Amino acid sequence: MKAFADLYTALDASTRTNDKTAALVAYFNVAPREDACWAVYFLTGNRPRQAVPAKKLHEIAADAAGLPLWLFEEAYDSVGDLAETIALILPPPETASMLPLHHWIVDRLGTLRKLDEAEQKAALLRYWAELDQHQRFVFNKLITGGFRVGVSSLLVIRALAEVTGLDAKLISHRLAGDWQPTPENYAALVSLDAQNFDVSKPYPFFLAHPVDDAQSLETQLGDRADWQAEWKWDGIRGQLVKREGEVFIWSRGEELVSAQFPELIAAAKVLPDCVLDGEILPHKDGQVMPFAMLQKRLGRKNPAKKILSDAPVIFLTYDVLEIAGEDIRQQPLHQRRDRLHEIIYSVPRAGDEHNLLQLSDIVRAPSWATLATAREESRERGCEGLMLKRRESVYGVGRTRGDWWKWKLAPMTVDAVLVYAQRGHGKRASLYSDYTFAIWKTTGDTRQLVSFAKAYSGLTNEEITTVDAFIRKNTLEKFGPVRTVKPELVFELGFEGIQRSKRHKSGVAVRFPRMLRMRTDKRAEEADSLESLVHLLGPDVKS
Amino acid sequence: MTRGNTQLLTHTPRGLYCAVGDFYVDPWRPVDRAVITHAHADHARPGHKSYLASAPALGVLQTRLGAAAQIETLAYGEIRDINGVRISLHPAGHVLGSAQVRIEYRGEVWVVSGDYKLDFDPTCDQFESVKCDTFVTESTFGLPIYRWRAHAEMFAEINDWWAVNAAAGRSSVLFGYAFGKAQRMLKSVDADIGPIFCHGAVEVLNRAYREAGVSLPTTQMISDVDKKFDYSRALVVAPPSASGTPWLKRFGEYSDAFASGWMAIRGSKKQRNVDRGFVISDHADWPGLLTAIESSNASRVLVTHGQVPVMVRYLRERGLEADALETEFEGEGGAEQAEVLAMDETPSPVSPSRAEDTDGLVDHHEPNPSSSS
Numbered sequence: 001m002k003a004f005a006d007l008y009t010a011l012d013a014s015t016r017t018n019d020k021t022a023a024l025v026a027y028f029n030v031a032p033r034e035d036a037c038w039a040v041y042f043l044t045g046n047r048p049r050q051a052v053p054a055k056k057l058h059e060i061a062a063d064a065a066g067l068p069l070w071l072f073e074e075a076y077d078s079v080g081d082l083a084e085t086i087a088l089i090l091p092p093p094e095t096a097s098m099l100p101l102h103h104w105i106v107d108r109l110g111t112l113r114k115l116d117e118a119e120q121k122a123a124l125l126r127y128w129a130e131l132d133q134h135q136r137f138v139f140n141k142l143i144t145g146g147f148r149v150g151v152s153s154l155l156v157i158r159a160l161a162e163v164t165g166l167d168a169k170l171i172s173h174r175l176a177g178d179w180q181p182t183p184e185n186y187a188a189l190v191s192l193d194a195q196n197f198d199v200s201k202p203y204p205f206f207l208a209h210p211v212d213d214a215q216s217l218e219t220q221l222g223d224r225a226d227w228q229a230e231w232k233w234d235g236i237r238g239q240l241v242k243r244e245g246e247v248f249i250w251s252r253g254e255e256l257v258s259a260q261f262p263e264l265i266a267a268a269k270v271l272p273d274c275v276l277d278g279e280i281l282p283h284k285d286g287q288v289m290p291f292a293m294l295q296k297r298l299g300r301k302n303p304a305k306k307i308l309s310d311a312p313v314i315f316l317t318y319d320v321l322e323i324a325g326e327d328i329r330q331q332p333l334h335q336r337r338d339r340l341h342e343i344i345y346s347v348p349r350a351g352d353e354h355n356l357l358q359l360s361d362i363v364r365a366p367s368w369a370t371l372a373t374a375r376e377e378s379r380e381r382g383c384e385g386l387m388l389k390r391r392e393s394v395y396g397v398g399r400t401r402g403d404w405w406k407w408k409l410a411p412m413t414v415d416a417v418l419v420y421a422q423r424g425h426g427k428r429a430s431l432y433s434d435y436t437f438a439i440w441k442t443t444g445d446t447r448q449l450v451s452f453a454k455a456y457s458g459l460t461n462e463e464i465t466t467v468d469a470f471i472r473k474n475t476l477e478k479f480g481p482v483r484t485v486k487p488e489l490v491f492e493l494g495f496e497g498i499q500r501s502k503r504h505k506s507g508v509a510v511r512f513p514r515m516l517r518m519r520t521d522k523r524a525e526e527a528d529s530l531e532s533l534v535h536l537l538g539p540d541v542k543s
Numbered sequence: 544m545t546r547g548n549t550q551l552l553t554h555t556p557r558g559l560y561c562a563v564g565d566f567y568v569d570p571w572r573p574v575d576r577a578v579i580t581h582a583h584a585d586h587a588r589p590g591h592k593s594y595l596a597s598a599p600a601l602g603v604l605q606t607r608l609g610a611a612a613q614i615e616t617l618a619y620g621e622i623r624d625i626n627g628v629r630i631s632l633h634p635a636g637h638v639l640g641s642a643q644v645r646i647e648y649r650g651e652v653w654v655v656s657g658d659y660k661l662d663f664d665p666t667c668d669q670f671e672s673v674k675c676d677t678f679v680t681e682s683t684f685g686l687p688i689y690r691w692r693a694h695a696e697m698f699a700e701i702n703d704w705w706a707v708n709a710a711a712g713r714s715s716v717l718f719g720y721a722f723g724k725a726q727r728m729l730k731s732v733d734a735d736i737g738p739i740f741c742h743g744a745v746e747v748l749n750r751a752y753r754e755a756g757v758s759l760p761t762t763q764m765i766s767d768v769d770k771k772f773d774y775s776r777a778l779v780v781a782p783p784s785a786s787g788t789p790w791l792k793r794f795g796e797y798s799d800a801f802a803s804g805w806m807a808i809r810g811s812k813k814q815r816n817v818d819r820g821f822v823i824s825d826h827a828d829w830p831g832l833l834t835a836i837e838s839s840n841a842s843r844v845l846v847t848h849g850q851v852p853v854m855v856r857y858l859r860e861r862g863l864e865a866d867a868l869e870t871e872f873e874g875e876g877g878a879e880q881a882e883v884l885a886m887d888e889t890p891s892p893v894s895p896s897r898a899e900d901t902d903g904l905v906d907h908h909e910p911n912p913s914s915s916s
Contacts, residue, residue: 088688
């Protein structure tokens, strides 16, 4: 536990990539595989389930520190992070634990959830008494299920590549998918032997950068003829893996979602062995539907017939990464596109709008100017904009600049009033940085503010500090962590889509809302109305 | 404000006032006679007709208030009678010359602690517990999340950071309040690791400390150093306001760190956007506050500056008579608000006094860092 807590502290303390990589390399160089597998698992974004309910943790920690509960809550309110508050508030440890990480995870954390309340409390007091402040913090992060640290999977992969001398892409591929933390899997991950391959493994996704709207595309990208343009869809990016006759579907979060989309699994039976990159899209009567329809399908394993017929999906293919066991990611895009075309059109009833496997259209506009005109149709088509891919590009790893770009439409905007605020997380735990916004709704002669969106991104640190100070001075009421704020500040919000929603007071829900700027020039009365927002729904997207 | 039959000190618009003695303690508007706990800007304001402070505070106070200020001093423990009120000053352990003010009238004793800490600090006298009936305490770090580690342990961490940087050929830039914190750090680091340089705002106070007999390691003022100097093994001590300014360019590749009690909280550290945060404070931590209150034997405690409602409620639950002592800008936010203000280091003549007191994140007397280059 100590070595892992030291690693966590080093990763948390530094903002330099080189320092972080060095700390990871130092750790993996000496960590036994029983521990290293857990470190890889947690540092690549996996989290353990919450072992003890948060409310119970408050009580147990206050008790352990000999403090009244209200004082614990004051401390928590000031720190903004439960695991950290507990680590800070407890008396210094009595002994130092030499137990290795896996023992803490498997034997202690693993059993904690199963204990009754009294046993949980006794166990926690015993464990805390063995850990210093840094270790307690990491341990608490594990029991609260809130484990997060400022490293990317890519950095972990790079460190493992450095430790093993293997290619980072190979490590990345081995790690992809539903990787489980066992010593055997860790051994396979860092093994110099290329055999023993798991047939379900997806490839790491290649992601696009947004284009810089300020510059002309000509300057940024050069000759239009070198680029393949496709519509950018708003669905779930996924990989369809077919190997040895078995089909697996992975989401971009590298979560196995096969069980949620049985119709796609069935449709893929006719494919040859291959790995396809594409998008899961809600699709009805030959038309792509808004993202909200897909939400009904999410997290629902083996969906019932009614849901399957209410919210049908297709897999729109973009790319092919592997054919008959051969990794073709290094072939240029135009060649891969030809192979993809062959595969899709070898499927019976290919090109039929009812086929669940479809091929992404290429937008033919021959110049940047005509392409820009085509892009204007995006919203009508239910797209977010265009994808631009260099015809000679290989299928890379992660978000590498240069070859793949997304050229999204400018967001829809609305001026809204800040009405509720909550503290942020992590770096912003002590600041009110998560906001709820409202717009005006007219009923008869009265006009009232109705909330319709939450947003927490888009402001600079200075702006957040200003807004935070405003919130503290203008709080009308507190409900737990939420403050009702005097409706005074107006923000321009941007969003990608809008739908009707029964869940929201306003009757609409927007997608990806974020703050574009503070409208210090506008008073709350001048914010937009619900009518103007409903107008944006347009005729096509009403559902 | 107070109950009982005496009101030795009362809250007034000019500050904490002793009517029988006709003097103020750390007043914030101009008065005839000011008794000063210590020379930080929000306690020792310019414009009073006469000042009474501890003898060791004289140099720093004069540095900050200017040569024209009329300053009388008392040795620690020396008693002065003002209109029948007996005043004496006792070490508060906060910075050089910081004092608790003991006020006695007809057998009743009040102690105004000013800012204080119980921890070891080689640049000033150790906090002395003074028995009293009413104890006025600060509460900047009045939450149980604040527990300082031992002085030696904290500085071992700073020395390690500096040594690692020096070995890697990058300079170490350490931000801390120019008066008090900076000198405590200078005196406590291992000066054998490399040369030490100071920002002008720090160097001015180093001079005052040395003149008062506090020995500090050799330091050089940055503005006296050739611009092309190689700082790769150096430690640079600068006020927080220098953070993120072009003034830092001259140090080439550097690692920066911020020393403050607020660094105990990860969120505060991250907002600072420095490589390291060292938890070093010149205020009492939670156990320190409780110890000081308890050892004063006071039957009544007045809480000011910081976590006022929390401390008052906690002390009352422990059976003490406790109340809030209002200060000029004590709002709902208290230290929390101050923390926010402190992040925004834009000096402003109307910024609340608490902003300056948050472990010295803001000091209006510090020259603009760019002006010294």
